[in-house]
Structures are given as C-alpha cells and as structure tokens.
Amino acid sequence: MASFHAVEGPASLEGAQPPRLLDQVRARVRRLGLARRTEEAYVGWVRRFILANDKRHPADMGAAEIESFLTGLAVHGNVSASTQNQALSALLFLYKQVLGVELPWLDGISRARKPQRLPVVLTRAEVAALLGELAGTPWLMASLLYGSGLRLMECVRLRVKDVDFGQSELTVRQGKGGKDRRTMLPSTLIAPLQAQLDEARRIHQRDLDAGFGRVWLPDALARKYPRADAEWGWQYVFPASARSHDPRDGQERRHHLDESRLQRAVKQARLRAGLAKPATCHTLRHSFATHLLEDGYDLRTIQELLGHADVSTTQIYTHVLNRGGRGVVSPLDRG
Template identity: 50%
Template sequence: MDQVREVLRYHHYAYRTEQTYCQWILRYIRFFGGKIHPRDLVAHHVERFLSDLVVKGEVSASTQRQALNAIVFLYREVLDLPLDGKIMPLRSKKKPMLPTVLGKKEIKSFFQHIEGTHALMSKIMYGSGLRLMECVRLRIKDVDFNRKRIHVLGKGDKWRSTILAQPIIREMKIHIEYVKALHHRDLEEGFGEVYIPAALSRKYKNAAMETQWQYVFPSKKRSIDPRTGRERRHHVQESGLQKAVKRAAHRACIDKRVTSHTLRHSFATTMLENGTNIRMLQELMGHADVKTTERSRWSAATA
C-alpha cells in the first residue's frame, strides 16, 4: 500500500482520491482473504469482486465504477500488469433519482435556521451553483467582486466561471477581510503556508504564503499536512457544512431529503424558472453533458 500511495502522489492525485483508492484496493485484497497478492488475481477475480458489490452491497453504478477505477489503477500504474480480457461484472440497476429542489418559501425558511460561516457557504452554493467541495476549496483569488463572478476549479480540473450573487457580496467582503487578518496572524507566528498543487509550487516559490492563495473558508486550527509533515491551515471539513444543512432543514420542518447538493440543484431550478438558457446553465453548473443539466428542468416541472 505504501507503493500505491507513492505512485498516486507521483501522478499528483488529490489526497482525497488517494484515500478513496487505497480503501477500495484494501477492500479488494481483503475480499479474497487478505493473503493473496493482487498480482496473483486476474480479470475474473476483479469481476467477481465488483459483482459482489452490487449483489450484496447494493451499491450504485457510480460507486461500482469508482471501485473499478481504483483497481485498474492498481494493475496498470502500480503492478504494471494488464488485466487480460474484458471485465463485465453485474451492473447496478439503481436508477438515478430526480434531484431534490427547494421552493422559494422553503429556501427562505431554510436560511432562517442556519447561521455563521455555514450560512455563507450555503448561500454561495445556492446563489452560484457550486458543488460542496468546490465551495470548500474556494480561494480568495477565485472571487472577482468587480465582475461579480466566481472562478471555480471543478471536476476533471476544469475551470469555469459562474455568477456571484449580489445579495451576498457585502457579506463575502467582510468574511474575506477576516480571513486576510487570520492569515496575517499566521505569518506573524511563522506559519501562513497553504497547500497548492505541486506544479504551481515549483513555478511560484512563494505562492503558498501569499494571501490570494488562502482558502476562503479556512479551518479554525492549523494542522499537519499528512504528505509533507508541514503545519498549515487547511480548508474547513465538508462534514461540518453537511451536518449544518441537515440540521437547518430539520429545524425548518422541510419534509424532503435535503443535503448540501440540494442547494446546487435549487440554484439550477431557480435559474431555469427565471428564463436562463439551458446551454448557459450547463456552463454555469460545469456539466459535461447537457442531459445532466436537463434533469433540473424535470425537477422544476415536478417541484
């Protein structure tokens, strides 16, 4: 597993991806008793493991695909062993559900029951259509107050630009001033470094210490980077926002399954109801396929 981590880091995979891939690879090894080395397992063993995930684990198609990606990485990049033959496991029959969206009254009630930084993060997700991790990983340089835009590094490391809602601009400015002051204190104490991609850190030696690269939503305490061992201030944990959203929905007596992603879907539905072109919305949302965006149209019709 040390070798797996080493190769993942060599290819500059995100730390979260590293954790996920390692978990799936370990699960794959343990599925066959934990005593057989993966090099002694072949394609039909992979197929058996993936099929078991569906039959007994009842996982979704996306989860099964994630497990497959991790195992393929193991064989292709780490062991340098091709998996001979096609891998054709039983496929999950779970169909994607229509996304949950909140109506105007529900949105108003929701925001009356959430406060602090979690409220601001929720407003950004609802006002700009950001995904959970896109919001959590937002950096100061990504917020353009002059043009009222937010630049987002989304799935597949693809950049897009979305709107910065007018009602939250003042609140955002106040919050970012607080973050700048926090960063200044860290610098005075001999810290102030933030994680940036390896390629950028080589090109811009001092970027990690600069204010513009700091996270908009930093954690309250500094922590040790698990890869470098350096003490840094990372972004907040996404689990805090997830819990705050569920708690606010419960307090607002919203009888729907509300998650942080519901805010993003509600943004899409609101934009469509206000007459936004589907192609323009696709760009704002960062969807590779317009069919994904069209699900919001069905949600708007059934809301």
C-alpha cells in the same frame, strides 16, 4: 501466510526492498496530482481487493479476480452503482498506473444498476426559510451553494484569488472531472464575502507572524511556485479555526473549513425550518439550476455554470420544474 503489510514486488538487484504496494499507489496518486480523497478511496479499495483474495499480490491476479470482486460487491454487497464504479476505477488505476498492466474490457462484471431518481429541489420560499435559519459563515457558504451553484467541496476549497468582485464571478478550480469553470457571484453576497475575506486575512497575518501562514498546494503547483503557499491569494476563503498537520508531509498548515460543519448546520436549519423534504447542501445546487430554468435561462448556459460535461446531465432539471404535473392543468381544476 504472509501478512498483508508484506505485500510487495520482487526485491531490486541491489537487495533493497521496493516500496510497499499501497505506498506505491499513494505515490502514483500524488504524482498525478489527484485529490487526497481519491488517494484514500483508491488505497482502501486496493486493500479490500487484496484481503478478499487471501492477501495475494495483485501482480499474480488479473481480470478474473477483478470480475469476481466487483460482481460480489454488486450481487452480495448490494452496493450502489457509484460505489462499484469507484472500486473499478481504483483497480484499473492500480493495474494501469502502478503495475503497468493493461486489462481487457471486463464484460463479465455484474454492474449495480443506478436508480433513476429525480433530484430533491426546494421552492424559492423553502430556500428562503432554510437560509433564514442560518447565520454567519454557514449562511454565507449555503448562500453560495444556492446563489452560485457550487458543489459543497468547491465552496470549502475556494481560494482568495478565485473571487473576482469586479466581474462579480467566481472561478472554480479543479471541479468534478478536474475541470475549471466560472460562475456568477450574486451581488447580495459581495459585502458579506468581503467581510469574510477581511477575517481570513487577519487569520493569515497572525499565522505569518507566528512563523506559519502556508497553505496546501497541489504537488505540481508547489514545485512550480515554491513560495506561493504563503501568498494571500492562495489562502482559503473559509479557513479552518485552527492549524493542523498535513498527513501527507507532516507540515503544520491551516486547511480549509471542514465541510461537515456546513452539512450539520444545513441539516439543523432544515429541521428548524420544518421542511419535510430531505434537503442537503447539494439540494441548494439542484435548486439553483431549477430556478434558473424557471427564469427562462437556456440549458447550455446552465450547463456551463454547473460544470456538467454533457447537457444531458443538465436536462434532468427540466423534469423537476415547479409547474406541477409538467405544466398540465388537471381536469379537476377546470371544473
């Protein structure tokens, strides 16, 4: 049996071996400008698909094998709906974008059902207690999650040029679904954020003096603006404490702060604050939306601030308003 690493297409007429399949997947992801995490996820699922089918080349398989693989994930692997959908997206990407094969609609897939759960939301007092247990950069980042409705990765990937102090707003680039949007910058965070930028500028200048100072840009932008990666405006607001080598091209750059640092800080702050709710970084975003609804802002406005493609996604927060029993007064309380 051929080894997995030897999974390749037929050799070219000149006799040179074509790129290995997983390298083709990586190259196509990068050419389309998709995120590095998407690349890692897609390559991982393609690898699992091949191994699950005795290392056969995907060009020799099709809808039947995909149906069997995805149904097995749902039935035997008991995976979540989002996990199964990610696997499906990876395989459709492989066939359409890499192999150039259009697959028929896969009606036979047994899809994992997505449970209908209400998001965890903190009260205003609980948010204050949580933030009160944080300090420094974790406090500022968590405050942006709650005060601006940012997702975790939107916060850590924030660039200097996307902070507008004059308009008191932040621009989120390439958010979920690849969409840009604007959201507010709370006035109480302007001074701390300016101090953070001062520190980031000092770090950037030290890197420049040492012959570095470049930051990662998406491939299309890097080609269009070949020198922009050293400009101040493209630097991360929350830079990492040390430079590292980019796994894609091996260049030494300063990346953004690792998101796990904020995740750990929020978890520890929750425990210190004695909060029973399983609050995470994303809980602060949920709380942002719910508290805006409590303040009387309309769903469409909140939808735009959150970057939801459909208002039906935003409507979930109408079910978690802090009104206790949907605003209904219990007969026990009427006496």
